Amino acid sequence: MSGFNVGTRLKQLRQSRDLSQRELAKRAGVTNSTISLIEQNSVSPSVSSLKKILDALPVSISEFFAGEELANEQVFYRADELTEIGDGNLSWRLVGARRPNRSMSLLYEHYPPGADTGEDMLEHAGEEGGVVVAGSIEISVNGDTQVLHQGDAYYxxxxxxxxxxxxxxxxxxxxxxxxxxxxxxxxxTQHH
Amino acid sequence: MSGFNVGTRLKQLRQSRDLSQRELAKRAGVTNSTISLIEQNSVSPSVSSLKKILDALPVSISEFFAGEELANEQVFYRADELTEIGDGNLSWRLVGARRPNRSMSLLYEHYPPGADTGEDMLEHAGEEGGVVVAGSIEISVNGDTQVLHQGDAYYxxxxxxxxxxxxxxxxxxxxxxxxxxxxxxxxxTQHH
DNA sequence: CATCCTTGTTGAACATCCTTGACAGTATGA
DNA sequence: TCATACTGTCAAGGATGTTCAACAAGGATG
Structure with a gap:
């Protein structure tokens, strides 16, 4: 079952935009047959073809593939169920399992006065954002340093x-x- | 520039896990040649092949393709800069632009007493999670209804x-x- | 030094994807 | 009714992806 239903997903997207196979094919620079075969799961398209098609929708590839699996997972987390990942310096509580097959991780962060994320600047793949719920924090991003207060946010x-x-x-x-x-x-080793 | 550098990305992931092409190929159920050709961008792999390979790392396909673009975007948002998307009933404040090329959207939600997300159950693609910062809320997911209080969370x-x-x-x-x-x-039409 | 193992690359054969061009089904209008 | 335009599907062949097997380069061992 490694296949994942690419065809069905594509068909849904195409129909939700009210496009015919031929119209989408034209915009994507492929033929209608290609769309047809893919939608029937008769073939597993090459990444390049799929990208052409998704660009024409438009839908990003990661978006296309996002949201598989994940079901029968825990939904509600009581305050004392959040997994603590603090290091004494500061407290981070993770919503959900440590290695979730999820597209994001959600954190409830508590910084005592003076706490920080360490000497070195953090750099890693992905995106992050947050809302300051209480107190204030100094955040530096790419050389730009700001102090955010309650209600302020970053991304x-x-x-x-x-x-x-x-x-x-x-x-x-x-x-x-x-x-x-x-x-x-x-x-x-890698924080945040 | 529709290509996106699949090969380089794969190579980075493979090397970060200290795997040889042959070892990864073995785990993925493909041949080392396939890995080699893909990493050199000599071919654009089929989705099925790529999935086999990513499963062996393991990395989800959406994760693999996530994180293009996005730079020179606004980072800090003052409390009064958050875009209000409330409907009188309740108040949602969005961190960042309305149509961001981003992998997630971040919300600062305020539900007055009695407020709700409407009669119909919401269903849409994606994943969502949150932390209750103040007050309490009743959440129903797939028939399971719970009341969460400050510090509780959901996903x-x-x-x-x-x-x-x-x-x-x-x-x-x-x-x-x-x-x-x-x-x-x-x-x-589509909330939340 | 030779030997052995590992690494990544490549040509030819094979398998799969993709296009071409045709087909049947449905709807609209002359 | 006939014509036209649209829909999605399919067989055959050309284009591309994948495998098999051989190869060269590097490191480790004796």
Whole structure:
């Protein structure tokens, strides 16, 4: 069952946009037969063909493939069920399992006064964003440093070097989300 | 530039896991030649082959393709900069632009007492999760109904029918994240 | 040094994907 | 009714992806 139903997914997307196989094919630069065969799962398209087709919808490839699996998973998490991944310095509570087959990870972060994410700037794949729920925090992204207060928010590409530090004198609470899940790997070297 | 560098990306992933082409090929059930050719971008693999290979890493296909574009985007958002998308009934504040080329959307949600997401159950592609920051909320997912309080959290596949309702007598505040971005499409019909 | 193992690459054969061009089914209108 | 235009499907062959088997380069061992 490695196949994943590419055909059905494509058909849904095409029909939701009210396109005929021929119309989509024309925009994508392939033939209608290609679309037909793929939709019937008669062939497993090459990535290049699929990309051409998705570009014409338009739908990103990652979007196309997002949202497989995941069912019969835990939905609700009581406050004391969140997995603690703090290191004494600061407290991060992860919503859900540590190696979830999920497209993002959700964190409930608590920074005591003076806490930070370490000396080095963090850089990793994915995107992250969050909302400051209480207190204030100093965030540096790609050389730009700002202090955010309650109700403020941030969002950036995690490949940009970044760092968090609580420069206030009260605890800072942030709810944040990262994609792809940063805490998926076993290693503890990579924070945030 | 429709190609996207599949080969380089695969090579990075393989090497980061300290696998040889032959070892990965063996686990994936393909030949080392296939890996070699793909990594050199000499061919654009079929989806089925690529999936076999990624399964062996393991890396999800969507993860593999995630993280293009996005740079020079706004990073920090002051509380009053969040785009309001409430409908009088409840207040949702979106972190970032309305049609971002992003892998998730981040929301600062405020449910007054009695507010809900409407009569019908919501169902859409993607995943969503959140943390209750203040107050309490009743959430139904796939027939399972729970009341979450401050510090509690949730995470589920958005294709499962779901609904939110504030059954308490104080405002409920939630920070939530959705993927893929739910508010990407222009239509206002689809909530959450 | 030779030997052995591993690495990644490549040509020829084979398997699969993709296009060409035709076909049947349905709907609209003259 | 006939014509036209649209829909999706399919067989045959050309184009592309994949395998098999051989090869060269590098490291380790003796």
């Amino acid at each position: 950036f590409d995690s490949r940009l070097p970044h760092r968090f530090r609580n420069v206030g004198d009260e605890e800072c609470v942030i709810v944040s989300a990262n994609t792809p899940p940063s805490f998926a790997e076993g290693g503890a | 589920f596949d958005s294709r499962l029918p779901h609904r939110f309702r504030n059954v308490g007598d104080e405002e409920c505040v939630i920070v939530s994240a959705n993927t893929p971005p739910s508010f990407a499409e222009g239509g206002a």
